[in-house]
Amino acid sequence: MPCSLLANTTTHEYFLDNGLKLIVKQDHRSPVVIQQIWYKVGSMDEVNGKTGVAHALEHMMFKGTVKVPAGEFSRRIAAAGGVENAFTGTDYTAYFQQLHKQHLPMAMELESDRMRNLVLTEEEFSKEIQVVMEERRLRTDDQAHSLLFEKMMATAFQTHPYRRPIIGWMNDLEQMRVSDHQEWYDKWYAPSNAVLVIVGDVKPAEVLAFAQKYYGNIKPSSVPDLAERNPQTEPPQVGIKRLWVKAPAELPYLLMGYKVPTLKDSQNDWEPYALEILEGVLDGNASARLNKTLVRETHMAVSAGAGYNAIARGPGMFYLDATPSQGKTIEELEQSIRLEIDKIIQSGITEQELSRVKAQVIASHVYQLDSISAQAMQIGRLESAGFSQQDEAVILEKIKAVETEQVREVAKKYLTDDVLTVAVLDPQPLDKNSPANKSINLRH
Template identity: 40%
Template sequence: MDTLCSRMLPCLALAPLLALADPPPTTHEFLLDNGLKVVVREDHRAPLVTSQLWFKVGSADESPGQTGLSHALEHMLYKGSSKTCPGEASAILESLGASENAFTNKDVTAYYQTLPKPYLGVAFELMADLMSTAHLRPEDFTPEIAVIQEERRWSVEDSPLDTAMERLEALAYPSSSYRTPVIGWMNDLHGLNATQLRGWYESRYSPGNATLVVVGDVTLDYVQPLAQRYFGGLPGRAFPQAVKPHELPEPGERRITLNQPVPAPQLIMAINVPSLATADTDRTAHALQLIRMLLAGSQSARLQKRLLHQEHLLSQVDASYNLYSRGDTLLIVRTRLDNSHSATPDKAQSRVWDLFEELRTTPPSIDELERARTQLIAQRVFARDSIESTAQQLVALESIGLSWQLLDQEIAELKNVTPEDIRQTAEKYLIRERLSTAHVLMEKKHG
């Protein structure tokens, strides 16, 4: 049985790569006269379509004292418009069998719906109305900002690890507006008002500051007339250019220590790195993706294998890297220490850094890199089985100032990264001058 498995695994590993021998799906783009860019990707496997409208505005664009504006506006957009009463837009979509939601992050505010193809025009009409005629009444804003303040309490202030991440990001971005939390600082939330919200809406929700992506059982001939009918009549307006946050090349080593009610000490390490939008070459960004995989992308990755399974220094580890960030971003390693071995964050940090140094000085073997590459490509390919995920990746690229076409080139770019590319990228970026750490200690009980 073991012999059979060993023969099968290489074949299984190659399956995601071979799947990409097919040409990329048919994709179209067009621009309305008011500046709204529309991208349409055909996927005829099911009679469904996802429509996603993303605005290039997030917490990175907010001024000190007005943090949380973008997220608050997302909440308020459903409180009534020229065509709908509060909550009616969501109720209409639900009655049509649609799933819909919205989110805000540091770069964008997005609204999306997945529904049967015949109702795409309804989704367009509702979104066009909400982006142009939302009421944003002061009497609706007062109770809603109280809801947002409560959301901040339970999602950040009552969550030790979310508190730690918020404080670490404030430390890790000394010159970048990415230090601003998406939900906003509590002091600023107490000061926000409907007048500020109205100004933010009118200046940022211009058609030219948005991208509409449609993926599913549609064609260009089906989508283009609908987009023109419902969005084409919206007036184009001037809007501020989105902030592109750049970080200092070597901000210096930074550290924060927090005492929190956690079951075990935590260590979070963040390295200032470029994204696909700010890297000197695309290969650098893809090398950073693979470094994440080599460090902590699977149970066979270096941190898991060495520090979790062999040394039992850690009981949990993961890593993240935001490829589709508008500005410079972070490579983040999060760990939970193993209490049974009396490990300290200092010891864990020293050992994690040892593994960083190995990548800086010695290229990974071809076999190790191929395992990480295959796992990453598999993740990217499987994500595209979902029309929602495909749409998100297409529109994310457009929203950070790049072309959606890079999505179809990503696998080929990943295949071109060499072991020496990994070493050189690690040597440049995995340095203490780019490191911020959070040591989250177990809160000591008094009395």
């Protein structure tokens, strides 16, 4: 019998005998429920020569089982008035359906069926891999900013699998075989490597009974735990890296990435929380430093921003990006950004800035509670990265406890040239007949 690990007024956790973790969160404001199944496997688990297989299999998961023919899964969900799709990341692959609560058993029956009963055929694969390759062309090869980001990651990371694109290298997609999908599916799609997240107008006991009925009879299989997987360790960077990418675009673009830590211990780490605050000081709204100084005051840039994600299985990157204003050069823009960073390193941030960013974090957390989808996403992201959904409250409190001096410390420690990669988009004339102007249905 499954064992309940946590039971509060809204969230319950269970483990089924086959290793599947079930998390149920109640939200009774409307008669709607979302089911998300998160597999703890993504592009970082791939090997050279077979990049893109995690995402390509995500497409194939909609191609049918013995009991449910190709297209029938989506048809049934749509007939029930629901929506469904899937997404692949570096650290996970996830599938979801959102629909009226009365149809949850049907959704669970469909999702559990394709966990181990997927039928992979050469016919369906040969058609779908062409869709994946076209998706790569449209969303990366023909999108200058996406292409720059891809090439920057391949330069910034020397050995870690984060250097490879989620969608895969085109040559790997061209060489991919249906047997690669079968091998990936057999290895990673198992109850013990999945987290089932149910959020909405439900009763935990009923959801548990449904999970036992539909998922409980799936045979367990051995999958390496996250802690047992050993992706190549990234060697220390020992100096600035620079690259220039030529691609059709209207304007040049600057992307700077610093290697920084991600969260490993939610209770005892502090640097990732300070980096989250630093991101908010630099970006987030009109009063953030990059927008205020570079866009509104000096008119050095038409846009400028920062990005950082503390929740990841692998190493982190702190991003700064900007598009120069007419008459301004990339070199001038980079120096202006460096000046803003140096101001923080030398003088720190103000208590007013710190309070503003903390208020934004709290507001974002509150707004998230308005959406069952956002609630489920937060749970799934934490669980897939090796954390517990219970860490969400800890993370929020730790961010609220960050002090101004800690923000200055992480800026001084990590925003240095030794761990910096600078990527510049050199705009080329736009081709009006570019394939980017074509349309194709990339939905599964």
